[in-house]
Amino acid sequence: MTDYSTNATTPGALDVVIMAAGKGTRMKSKLPKVLHRLAGRALLQHVVDTAAELAARQVVVISGHGAAEVELALKAGSSTAAGLAIDFVRQEPQLGTGHAVQQAVPVLRDDGIVVVLSGDVPLIRSDTLRQLIAACGGNALALLTIEFADPAGYGRIVRDGEAVRAIVEQKDATPQQRAITEVYSGIMAAPARQLKAWLARLDNRNAQGEYYLTDVVKFAVAEGMAVVAHRISDALQVAGVNSPLQLAELERAYQMRTAVQLMEQGVRLADPARLDVRGDLQCGQDVSIDVNCVFEGQVRLGDGVTIGANCVISNATIGTAAVIHPFTHIEGGKAGSKDSVEVGAGALIGPFARLRPGAKLGEQVHIGNFVEVKNSTLAKGAKANHLAYLGDATVGERVNYGAGSITANYDGAFKHRTVIEADVHIGSNCVLVAPVTIGAGGTVGGGSTITKDTPPGALSVARGKQVSIADWKRPAK
Ligand code: UD1
Ligand code: CA
Numbered sequence: 001m002t003d004y005s006t007n008a009t010t011p012g013a014l015d016v017v018i019m020a021a022g023k024g025t026r027m028k029s030k031l032p033k034v035l036h037r038l039a040g041r042a043l044l045q046h047v048v049d050t051a052a053e054l055a056a057r058q059v060v061v062i063s064g065h066g067a068a069e070v071e072l073a074l075k076a077g078s079s080t081a082a083g084l085a086i087d088f089v090r091q092e093p094q095l096g097t098g099h100a101v102q103q104a105v106p107v108l109r110d111d112g113i114v115v116v117l118s119g120d121v122p123l124i125r126s127d128t129l130r131q132l133i134a135a136c137g138g139n140a141l142a143l144l145t146i147e148f149a150d151p152a153g154y155g156r157i158v159r160d161g162e163a164v165r166a167i168v169e170q171k172d173a174t175p176q177q178r179a180i181t182e183v184y185s186g187i188m189a190a191p192a193r194q195l196k197a198w199l200a201r202l203d204n205r206n207a208q209g210e211y212y213l214t215d216v217v218k219f220a221v222a223e224g225m226a227v228v229a230h231r232i233s234d235a236l237q238v239a240g241v242n243s244p245l246q247l248a249e250l251e252r253a254y255q256m257r258t259a260v261q262l263m264e265q266g267v268r269l270a271d272p273a274r275l276d277v278r279g280d281l282q283c284g285q286d287v288s289i290d291v292n293c294v295f296e297g298q299v300r301l302g303d304g305v306t307i308g309a310n311c312v313i314s315n316a317t318i319g320t321a322a323v324i325h326p327f328t329h330i331e332g333g334k335a336g337s338k339d340s341v342e343v344g345a346g347a348l349i350g351p352f353a354r355l356r357p358g359a360k361l362g363e364q365v366h367i368g369n370f371v372e373v374k375n376s377t378l379a380k381g382a383k384a385n386h387l388a389y390l391g392d393a394t395v396g397e398r399v400n401y402g403a404g405s406i407t408a409n410y411d412g413a414f415k416h417r418t419v420i421e422a423d424v425h426i427g428s429n430c431v432l433v434a435p436v437t438i439g440a441g442g443t444v445g446g447g448s449t450i451t452k453d454t455p456p457g458a459l460s461v462a463r464g465k466q467v468s469i470a471d472w473k474r475p476a477k
Contacts, residue, residue, distance in 0.1 A: 012138045013057040013112040015192065018047050019100045020119030021064025021091040026243045032066030034119035035073050036247055039254050040278025040296060042073055043241055046122035052084045053126035054133075057112060059084055060104040061119070064091040096210030097186075098202040101195075110193045113138055116213065118186050120241045123254060128237055129187075132230045136189035140226035141217065143167070144187040146238055147231065154183035155214050157229055164227040167214035171207035182231065184214060185238035194225065270309075279314075290326070298335035308350065316341040316355070319363065325350030333357035344380070362397075379422070391415075392434065396422030402446065404429040421456065 024033025034044035041049070044061070051059045063070040071088045089103045101116060108114060113136055115129060128144070136142035143164065145157050155167040156177050167184045168177050190198075198216040206212060220227050232238070236257075241247045252273075259272035262281070268288040269275055276294045284303035293307055297315035301307070305318050308326035315332030318324065322343050328350035333339020339357035343349060346364045353367045358375035361367065365378045368385035376393040384390060386403035392415050393407050405426050407418040416434035420426065424438045427446030438444060439456030447463045454460040 012191070013109075014054055014115065014133065015058045015060070015108055015112045016051040016054070016056040016115050016117060017060045017062065017101055017104045017108070018044065018051070018117045018119050019062050019097060020044050020070060021062050021067075021094050021100055022120070023065040023094070024120070024242070027241075027247075028244075032063075032070050033241065034063075034070060035066070036241065038122050038241070038247065038251055039258075039276075043122045044070065044074065044119040045077070047117050047119055047124070048074060048077075048084065048086070050124060050126050050129070051115075051117070054115075054129055056084070056115075058087060058107075058109075060087045060089060060107055062089050062091050062100045062103050064094050064100075067092075096204065096208070097213035098199060098211035098215060101213050102199045102202070102211070105196050105199060108192055108196065110196065112192045113189055114192045114195050115189045116187060118240065121186060121238060122241070123239065123250065124187060124237050128232060128234075129189075132187065132189045135228045135230045136191070138191050140228050141191075141194075141220040142189040142228045142230055143217070144185040144238065145182050145229045145231045146185055146233065146235060147181050148183050148235070149181065151178075151181050151183045156180040157182040157184060164217065164229050165221055166218050169206065169208070169212060169214065182229070185232075186240070187238065188213075188216075190216070190220075194220070194223075284320070297332070298340075302345065311350075315339075316343065318343045319345035319347065321345060322347040322349065325353070327351050328353045328355070330355040330359075331357065332359075339375075390418075393418040393420060393432075395420045396424065396440065398422060399424045399426070401426045402428035402430065406431055408433045 020034045027033050027036060035042045038046060048059060061074060067090050074086060087107045089107060091100045091103045113133055132142050132144050153170050155169050156173055157164060158166045158168055158177060198219040201219060202211045202215055204211050217227055236253050239250055241250060255276055256272060258277045259269055259275045262283060263269055263272060266285060267283045270290045274291040279297040281295045281299050283301045286304045287301045289307045290309040292310045294312045299313050300317045302318060302320040304321040306323045308324055310326050311324055311328045313330040315335045316330045322345060330341050332341035341355050342360045344361050344363035344365055347361055348366045352369040354372045356374035359373040360377045362378055362380040364381045366383040366385055367373060370387045371384045372389045374391040376390045378395040379397040381397050382395045382399040384401035388401055389406040391407050392409040399420050408431050409415050418432045418434040419437040421438060421440035423441045425443045427444055429447045430444050431449040433451045436450055437453045439454050441457045442454050443459045444450060445461035449462050450460060
């Protein structure tokens with residue numbers, strides 16, 4: 001991570017201004033546009049996280065539509081951006097991009113470089129911004145530009161020879177200017193002192209009656225300041241979100257990049273187009289992932305892990321060579337907390353298993369179909385293979401937990417613990433009424449409702465005794 005406050009080639013601290021006041025009419029949503037999610041994070045959060053990667057001294061978020069909601073969402077924030085100083089300013093009403101950045105002027109210091117970003121352009125990369133900041137160098141105005149075969153709607157980069165003279169908006173452009181294919185991306189870097197002075201001079205005498213941020217270019221040119229266009233070719237980095245279709249397109253592009261990165265590390269994906277990573281997925285060697293899997297939060301897959309088709313896995317650590325069979329749902333709580341899910345080496349999970357917050361499974365544990373585990377520890381080699389519930393339980397090594405058995409952990413007010421010691425065999429359809437302890441090596445007969453602790457080594461049965469009535473005649477009409 002580069003800290004521009006100490007970088008010799010780019011003097012001055014870095015301050016980031018993020019425009020996020022626009023309404024996003026075409027999203028047709030009650031949610032402010034910048035709070036719509038891409039890869040599980042709000043669009044605006046992506047931009048803030050990128051500012052954090054740049055070690056920005058200050059981040060100013062300009063909100064307008066849904067301002068309170070936007071501010072609240074960012075304060076809840078992500079871990080990446082923790083510790084970042086965010087200032088919120090409001091732009092009401094919204095009179096253009098220049099007017100938006102004017103709202104930030106009172107909180108911006110004079111000695112820095114200001115980078116202007118948009119809250120709805122989520123995939124701009126920090127290394128691109130570092131290059132743009134280097135191009136600014138504290139004494140030039142640097143514009144991020146790109147060549148588009150169809151430049152309609154964008155501000156055009158007007159040059160005189162090589163030198164950039166102005167940005168002209170589509171609606172103000174002459175036919176000749178509209179033919180220009182180099183466009184302004186909406187992202188610039190400028191020395192703060194000059195930028196503030198230029199902003200004070202903006203007017204709205206143009207086709208849209210707006211205060212255009214892009215008009216600062218002509219002020220810089222008039223003052224003889226260098227204006228540099230830093231041109232990139234990666235359209236994804238400057239792609240904005242205006243509609244649900246564009247959001248979905250960006251999501252797919254983002255996911256494809258993630259898939260390609262994983263495959264470059266050796267992960268085998270059955271289909272890179274059918275993977276969704278909404279967080280951070282770390283994989284060991286020889287991991288293979290079948291189609292339609294979703295990973296959320298922090299997920300770590302150890303060497304040789306196999307994930308079957310249609311699994312949803314959140315905040316979990318899966319040990320070496322464990323197999324997660326199809327349709328398994330793992331919903332760990334926050335990574336690193338007691339609620340995260342752990343699956344031990346060589347474990348077999350699913351199909352159709354559900355691991356809820358706080359499921360901690362040891363090595364070679366087997367959890368089969370329609371088994372739910374919540375806030376429970378299962379030691380090495382324990383098995384619950386069919387149709388069962390383990391909640392608030394501590395299960396010892398090699399325990400076999402029968403089909404249809406449950407821990408009755410909730411009395412309507414409080415949760416209680418069930419302890420099943422090592423080598424216990426719980427038959428089918430048992431109810432273990434917590435708090436209760438099943439002693440080591442014990443056996444519980446099928447169909448038992450156990451309400452008292454059982455001694456080690458014993459067979460415990462708690463159900464009506466079987467009776468047979470000879471020659472029973474069924475009622476007849
Ligand atoms: C702007 C640029 C254009 C560039 C394009 C790239 C101007 C005048 N034009 O055009 O040269 O090619 O971006 O996408 O800057 N916003 C506010 N307050 C406002 C207006 C906008 O916060 O009053 C925010 C929007 O929410 C959005 C960003 O600024 O995040 C850009 O606004 P938008 O209307 O998309 O800019 P364009 O007119 O498309
Ligand atoms: Ca616009």
